[in-house]
Amino acid sequence: MTKMAATRDGYGEALLELANNPKVVVLEADLGKSTKSLHFRKAHPERTVSCGIGEQNMLLIGAGLAASGYIPFASTFAIFTERAFEQMRNGVARPNLAVHVCGSHGGTHTGTDGSSAQSIEDLAIYRTLPNVIVMNPSDVVSTKQLTIQLADKASPSYMRTARNKTPVLYEGRENEIEIGKGIVLKEGSDVAIIACGVMVSEALKAAESLQAEGIQASVVDMHTLKPLDGPLIDNLVLTCGALVTAEDHNVIGGLGGAVAEHLTANTYAPLERVGVKDRFGESGQSDEMLEVMEISAPFIAAAAKRAIARKA
Amino acid sequence: MTSPDELRELARRCRVHIVNMVHRAQAGHPGGSLSEIDLLVALYKTTLRVRPSDPRWEDRDRFILSKGHASPGMYAILAEMGFISEEDLTSYRVLGGICQGHVDMKWCPGVDFSAGSLGMGLSFGLGAAIAGRLEESERQVYVMLGDGELQEGSVWEAAMAAAHHELGNLNVILDRNRIQNDDFCEAQMRMFDIPAKWKAFGWNVKEIDGHNMEEIVDGMQFLSTTNSGPSILIAHTVKGHGVSFMADNPAFHGAAPNDEQYALAMQELGEVGA
Ligand SMILES: Cc1ncc(C[n+]2csc(CCOP(=O)(O)OP(=O)(O)O)c2C)c(N)n1
Ligand SMILES: [Mg+2]
Secondary structure (H helix, E strand, O other): OOOEEOHHHHHHHHHHHHOOOOOEEEEEOOOHHHHOOHHHHHHOHHHEEEOOOOHHHHHHHHHHHHHOOOEEEEEEEHHHHHHHHHHHHHHHHOOOOOOEEEEEOEOHHHOOOOHHHOEOOHHHHHHOOOOOEEEOOOOHHHHHHHHHHHOOOOOOEEEEOOOOOEEOOOOOOHHHOOOOOOEEEEOOOOEEEEEOOOHHHHHHHHHHHHHHOOOOEEEEEOOEEEOOOHHHHHHHHHHHOOEEEEEEEEOOOOHHHHHHHHHHHHOOOOEEEEEEOOOOOOOOOHHHHHHHOOOOHHHHHHHHHHHHHOOO | OOOHHHHHHHHHHHHHHHHHHHHHHOOOOHHHHHHHHHHHHHHHHHHOOOOOOOOOOOOOOEEEEOOHHHHHHHHHHHHHHOOOOOHHHHHOOOOOOOOOOOOOOOOOOOOOOOOOOOOOHHHHHHHHHHHHHHOOOOOOEEEEEEOHHHHOHHHHHHHHHHHHOOOOOEEEEEEEOOEOOOOEHHHHOOOOOHHHHHHHOOOEEEEEEOOOHHHHHHHHHHHHHOOOOOEEEEEEOOOOOOOOOOOOOHHHOOOOOOHHHHHHHHHHOOOOOO
């Protein structure tokens, strides 16, 4: 049986480990039980700031702390970080203050809460902000590692985590995980599937089904969307000649957008983007949502075939 | 006019619907649904001018559940009013169902605003109230807010604007259940003197026991007839009211009862042999 865990738990574990650093402070907006900052709060109430249900206030409290030498980690649902987007833009990114924002319950995968809670634009909007590191890790182990690494960064960040469990991929492979470096999970020469977040395990399933049909796919976990791992993409273009991106996010502006931007500026390969087709979600279980949004493994496999067919 | 006893029986039925919905879905928000339901029942039955057979009737009063997570309470009263069927309640949080996790005007008849993000409903209500005034209509706008929700700064932007624009047709019902998501409000963000805050913002204020039907009916009367500026009814409630183990318990803000707890809840709500 594949071990399953939710990436938000990796965030919670990382905060506890980071607590050794007395400069690390945690900010909450009445969702600590959900984003998993509650463990830090219990262990270190004196370094946890309750901001009530006030996301805009939280982001700028973070900015003030960062400018005073602290390392703030602020979390709420991905969707509600968006309420504070302008605070993030003008108060955090512009002065380049290292406030680390974690948006949990990202994507349609979050499920039955429905469209108001399903952030499908977070990766796109934060990617447009100079200085901001943007990540969407795929499993609990990498989430923990990436969160720990953030504490040493001099720039702000946005990281999306997921509410529901996904397969654990990196147990014992902690040292392979590094901000800004995509991870090749499977090597194949016909097509490369570049995925992030909950879609990485879907991409692996798609690669398996393609293999059964004699198609060899590479699978890459692109947990960092910004800065994007350009050299890795260039290499995939050379070895595979066709690309697919897969994300639980609007097809506009997220991972697919980032890869497309890189391709048009640097090299060429046919690219098929799997993502939410510019629509809002609805209430449904995680697996149902990936089907309804047409982003689950079979849709990735179909996109891979289209990309291969487009090779010159 | 529906008698207080009839309203109490209706509220009991709605509580049964609420517990059924969250139990069936094994998800959702029972606490804030159970605290608001006596208020919703009285509002719909005694005050709100709406037509279940014509939910989009232009001159209807508007009701906005700004704390949109407490949707089971709203779906329950919508079903009892005939906007939707009892069968529809089984679609709560089910793929394709009209009873979405958070109330949604695109999915469910009788829902005037797509909520789910706190701190948005009062501003929307302001727009609806200004529209009513522009059309010289008598219609009223009612917005239900949560007490944790008051921590969103946008609520106070709207409160200030409502008084500035002298919107007598705008009314707030505050579900003052003292609990939010993670914990008691007092632990998350102290609220100090809530009535004084609204008074200072220029609102007419009345406080009631939000589970005393006679006081609630009075309160609704206060809202619909006080039209010299915006008015707020502060209803002191108990989160999870009506089910012993949910009452005043932050754990049941957003958690469903298991089968054993469900049976106990049904018993307490007077559903014999459930
Ligand atoms: C902008 C925003 N931030 C956070 C949330 C997550 N959330 C859902 S319900 C809730 C607590 C609400 O408490 P309250 O307003 O008191 O509602 P009630 O007690 O009536 O359920 C929170 C924080 C949200 N829905 N919207
Ligand atoms: Mg409350």
